[in-house]
Amino acid sequence: MTNNAISVSEIFTGIYQLKMPLPFRLNHINLYLLEDVNGWYLIDTGLNTQLSQELWAAFLQSGFFTKPIKKIILTHLHPDHIGMSAWLSEQLAVPVAISACDWAMATFLWNNGDxxxxxxxxxxxxxxxxxxxxxxxxxxxxxxxKKLVKQLPAEVEIIHPHDRLFSSSGTWEFLPGAGHSPEHMALWNSEQKLLISGDHLLPSITPNISLHPVGLRNPLESYLQSLEEFSLLDCKHYLPAHGAISSDFRERINQITLHHQQKFADLMNQLPTRFTVVEALPCIFSADLPAHQLLFAYGETAAHLIYLAERGLLQRDDDDPWLFINPFQVNSAKYTVDRPATRLHTSPC
Incomplete structure (x- = not known):
C-alpha cells in the first residue's frame, strides 16, 4: 500500500475495508466501514500520528462520504485501534464506543504512564x-x-456483550473475547456469516496474550476459552485487523490453540526444576529482542506460566521474583500436547 492515501475497497455489499499505514514491521491496519441508510459506522481508527491525521483529513474531504459517520466503534484499547478516535470524534462530533473493561484498562494505562x-x-x-x-x-x-495514543476520547459509550448494531449489511452482534485485551469486541453477522475479528483472530500471526499488572488474572485461559466459544460460529469469512480476509475460520482457531499447546510442552519439557519468568523466556522466544518486543515476550511468557500454574501443572512461589517449580522435571515425566478442555466463558472484569 502507498502512504499518500487511505486505501479503500468494498469487500462485501455495504462493507468497506480501509488500509491505514503503521510505522512498524506490521505496516498497516485494516479498518472497516459499515454502511447504513443514513450514515456510516467506523470500526477502529488507526495509530495517532501526523501521517494518520493528514490521511484522515484528506479522506474526509475526498468526496467518499456523502453520508456522515454516525459512530466510531473500537474493537479494543490498543494504540493502533483507539489512537485516532479522539481526533476523529472531535472533528466529526460523533460518539466513540468501546467495552467497559477495555476502557478501564485504557484509562489505567493513560493515568499510570508517569x-x-x-x-x-x-x-x-x-x-x-x-x-x-x-x-x-x-x-x-x-x-x-500515552506517547502512542496521545489523546483519549473525553467520554465514551459502553458496548455490552451481545449488543447489536443495525446496518444495511445486516445485524451485527458484539461478541466479547478476552485475552489480547480485557474485553475485545468482535462483530458477528449471522445472516452473512461474517466476523469482523479485530485482533482476536488473525490469519497469519498470533495475537499477543500478556499478563499485565492489572486486568485479567489468567489471560491465556480466557483467550483459549473464548476461541472454543468462537469455534461454534458458522463463520464463512473473518475480517481481521491485520492480514487478509480469510475463510479458514475453524482451522485457524485450531492452529492457534495448538500453537499455544506447543509452547506449554516446550516450557514443561525443557525448563529446569525451578525457574523465573525471565529464565523461561528463551524457551519460547528469542532473548535477543529490542526492548519493546521483550516487553511483549515477557508478558506472554508469564501468561503461559500462570496458565500452567492455575491448572496445577506448575507450582508457584509468590516471593519476589515468582519462582515456578516444575514437577515434570522432578518426576522425569513428559508433557504432551493436548487441546484445553472447554469451559464456560466468564466475564473478564
Missing part, C-alpha cells in the same frame, strides 16, 4: 525476575501507551 505508576510497574516486572538495568528499561516503557 511517576505515579512507577511502583506498580516496578513490582510487576520484579515478579518476573527482572533486575538492574533490565528492570529500569521495562519500567520506562510504561509511558509508551
Amino acid at each position: 511517576a505515579a505508576g512507577e511502583k506498580i510497574y516496578q513490582q510487576h516486572w520484579t515478579h518476573f525476575g527482572l533486575r538492574g538495568s533490565q528492570l529500569s528499561e521495562m519500567v520506562e516503557l510504561r509511558g509508551q501507551y
Whole structure:
C-alpha cells in the first residue's frame, strides 16, 4: 500500500475495508466501514500520528462520504485501534464506543504512564525476575501507551456483550473475547456469516496474550476459552485487523490453540526444576529482542506460566521474583500436547 492515501475497497455489499499505514514491521491496519441508510459506522481508527491525521483529513474531504459517520466503534484499547478516535470524534462530533473493561484498562494505562505508576510497574516486572538495568528499561516503557495514543476520547459509550448494531449489511452482534485485551469486541453477522475479528483472530500471526499488572488474572485461559466459544460460529469469512480476509475460520482457531499447546510442552519439557519468568523466556522466544518486543515476550511468557500454574501443572512461589517449580522435571515425566478442555466463558472484569 502507498502512504499518500487511505486505501479503500468494498469487500462485501455495504462493507468497506480501509488500509491505514503503521510505522512498524506490521505496516498497516485494516479498518472497516459499515454502511447504513443514513450514515456510516467506523470500526477502529488507526495509530495517532501526523501521517494518520493528514490521511484522515484528506479522506474526509475526498468526496467518499456523502453520508456522515454516525459512530466510531473500537474493537479494543490498543494504540493502533483507539489512537485516532479522539481526533476523529472531535472533528466529526460523533460518539466513540468501546467495552467497559477495555476502557478501564485504557484509562489505567493513560493515568499510570508517569511517576505515579512507577511502583506498580516496578513490582510487576520484579515478579518476573527482572533486575538492574533490565528492570529500569521495562519500567520506562510504561509511558509508551500515552506517547502512542496521545489523546483519549473525553467520554465514551459502553458496548455490552451481545449488543447489536443495525446496518444495511445486516445485524451485527458484539461478541466479547478476552485475552489480547480485557474485553475485545468482535462483530458477528449471522445472516452473512461474517466476523469482523479485530485482533482476536488473525490469519497469519498470533495475537499477543500478556499478563499485565492489572486486568485479567489468567489471560491465556480466557483467550483459549473464548476461541472454543468462537469455534461454534458458522463463520464463512473473518475480517481481521491485520492480514487478509480469510475463510479458514475453524482451522485457524485450531492452529492457534495448538500453537499455544506447543509452547506449554516446550516450557514443561525443557525448563529446569525451578525457574523465573525471565529464565523461561528463551524457551519460547528469542532473548535477543529490542526492548519493546521483550516487553511483549515477557508478558506472554508469564501468561503461559500462570496458565500452567492455575491448572496445577506448575507450582508457584509468590516471593519476589515468582519462582515456578516444575514437577515434570522432578518426576522425569513428559508433557504432551493436548487441546484445553472447554469451559464456560466468564466475564473478564
